[in-house]
Amino acid sequence: MTTSDAAAGSTLGAAAARLRVAVPSVADRVAAELRLQLAEGLLLPGARLTESTIADDLGVSRNTVREAFAELAAERLVVRHPNRGVFVASLEAGDIHDVYTVRRAIEVSAIRGGGSPERVAAVRAAVEEGKAAAAANDEEGLGSANQHFHGAIVALAGSRRLDTIMSQVLAEMRLFFHKATVDAHFYRGYLPDNEEICKALEAGELDRAGELLLAYLNRSEERQTAVHGE
Amino acid sequence: MTTSDAAAGSTLGAAAARLRVAVPSVADRVAAELRLQLAEGLLLPGARLTESTIADDLGVSRNTVREAFAELAAERLVVRHPNRGVFVASLEAGDIHDVYTVRRAIEVSAIRGGGSPERVAAVRAAVEEGKAAAAANDEEGLGSANQHFHGAIVALAGSRRLDTIMSQVLAEMRLFFHKATVDAHFYRGYLPDNEEICKALEAGELDRAGELLLAYLNRSEERQTAVHGE
DNA sequence: ATCGTCGGATTGTTGAACAATCGGCCAAAG
DNA sequence: CTTTGGCCGATTGTTCAACAATCCGACGAT
Known part of the structure; x- marks a missing residue:
């Protein structure tokens, strides 16, 4: 992180x-x-x-x-x-799918590999950061907390290259999020998912964590394409 | 899609x-x-x-x-x-592990997602290309056939971004392969693996193909670090 | 209304210039 | 003899000014 x-x-x-x-x-x-x-x-x-x-x-x-x-x-x-x-750069429907394909690849791979206790703790910290932002009705904070969460997941792998790839992908997503961010409750629905994923990770149930994360990403992509029009 | x-x-x-x-x-x-x-x-x-x-x-x-x-x-x-x-750029031990971490993430993810028949055919073509090169004792051809094989696997996902990431990773690896390439039989041992992975892919046994590919990459990394001197 | 042409604006590329910085050499000091 | 210090040459970082190539839009001719 x-x-x-x-x-x-x-x-x-x-x-x-x-x-x-x-x-x-x-x-x-x-x-x-x-x-x-x-x-x-x-x-x-x-x-x-x-x-x-x-x-x-x-x-x-x-x-x-x-x-x-x-x-x-x-x-x-x-x-x-x-x-x-x-x-x-302006992303269109195809690019959204493309970006999520990359995310599925590196995030799922990273979480299935587990990680050192400190790195797992970083994931947990991002989850709590999201909860706090939600409690404070800080939409902006919710968004960045969510990005921290996914960044921390990739960081589990401890790979410099994966980290930079992820940060670039996140930067790309921020580009067209400004349209979606108007929907105030956009990220809020993801909090329980993050919590559950984190719990599975902490419990060492890596395969299950991977499944959950994958499902999460699929849903997220679906929603993004919907918001983005077609 | x-x-x-x-x-x-x-x-x-x-x-x-x-x-x-x-x-x-x-x-x-x-x-x-x-x-x-x-x-x-x-x-x-x-x-x-x-x-x-x-x-x-x-x-x-x-x-x-x-x-x-x-x-x-x-x-x-x-x-x-x-x-x-x-x-x-000169890669050291840590970088090798890093590169393979990226490869594990995107290659395994790509193969587990399967792909259209044409894309699977491209993987098969790369396998045959390797066999032909082996028969002709074309070491150089063996190396590039191997890269085609892995490139074709990533291409299964049909993601522009994954493709460019993979091509960059392969370019990085070519950088320090010149030391290892002197070992004439370097790639030859991988031919059976490629064949088996391809067969699993063609049979639709995606999970098994993923496992095989993962094991392959682990072995390959091991060998690389060994050749590269600790 | 369509087409060709022209002009303005912006990019692509070059060449030269200068300050900043680095590495190495040499001398002086301990 | 080793180390410290400073100087010098070389290379990079950055700027500036210029020019050709290219594109966009407008204007005018058909």
């Missing part, structure tokens, strides 16, 4: 990288800023991102913005149309 | 994209060239890639090379050391 800092490098480069004062490249900071605006729904799907405009707004060079775009494009948050510009 | 061909793009952008004459950007072509040299073992792990050198060699601008580097870095084929340059 934490693993906030960047991935490690080579043998002793790892230590060096961990020690290094984090001075993200300008391009990285631009990408981070855009990622933020995307997550907050400030930039809606389909919107166009003009290089020069962003360069001026953020006070950086066009080339730097370009590098940032490359990052975001690699994460599928943005789509490049050659000679036309980059646009905020 | 069929959506036989890749998921569509934007409403009519799909047609445009399909129609568009493929004119990869210069940066893309540079990236492709480097990818090729990486796959052929011309650029060994740990090797340094100097911007200006490559820019001169390929007759492009340094900025363009930089964009190509961004692409490759996103694919983990190359690692950026800030202010020091980019180096060909």
Whole structure:
């Protein structure tokens, strides 16, 4: 869950990288800023991102913005149309199914592998975080708690690569959630599922946890496609 | 569900994209060239890639090379050391386990979901390709046939995202296979496994196919870590 | 109303420039 | 002899300005 800092490098480069004062490249900071605006729904799907405009707004060079775009494009948050510009990615029905296919693969695999007690505890923490948000009627908190829950499940596997894949998938989903989030009770119904899945995980009933999670994801996909229209 | 061909793009952008004459950007072509040299073992792990050198060699601008580097870095084929340059990625023991964790997740998930007859046929074709290569004593062909086999398995799911993830993982593995490939009989032992897995798949025994594939991957990881030296 | 053409705007790519940073070398100090 | 310190060359990070290529929309001709 934490693993906030960047991935490690080579043998002793790892230590060096961990020690290094984090001075993200300008391009990285631009990408981070855009990622933020995307997550907050400030930039809606389909919107166009003009290089020069962003360069001026953020006070950086066009080339730097370009590098940032490359990052975001690699994460599928943005789509490049050659000679036309980059646009905020907009997912359609097929993409939703695709995203859920990825989630089914990595989440179910991760939970069926179990995980260290600390990692299971992280899952539990996310469940409680969701309950607290529900009690406080904090819709935004409910949403992020749910993402923490699924992120923690993937983190069970302890794989750097699976973690980044999952975080990218979640970032993609945030992109078109802004439509669905208006439905205030959207996540609330998932709380019991999370609780049950977590219990099964804690009890070591990994196969059952996997089944539950799979069913959950299937239902979630169904609902998403319904909300998204067709 | 069929959506036989890749998921569509934007409403009519799909047609445009399909129609568009493929004119990869210069940066893309540079990236492709480097990818090729990486796959052929011309650029060994740990090797340094100097911007200006490559820019001169390929007759492009340094900025363009930089964009190509961004692409490759996103694919983990190359690692950026800030202010020091980019180096060909070199996987260590932990990375091998990590890569196999990803493979277990997506390959097993894909095979357990079955797939259309054509996609199953593609898996069968890869198996036969491997047999033919073995008969011809074509070690190189054996290796690529094996990759086709696993690629075809993931393709069963019909997910664009899973496909790209898998192709990236395979590209990563090619990076450090050059050490192992010297062992001429490396892949040969896997042929019977592939055959059996394929048979189970064709017979619709998806759970069993998943089990076999999982065992296969575990053995393969074991062997890889052994070859790679602890 | 349809088609061709033109113009404006934006992207793709280049080349040069400069500051920042790194690694290594060498000298001085302990 | 080892270590500390600083300098130098090389490479990267970033910016800027320019140009060709391409696209979109509008305008005008048929």
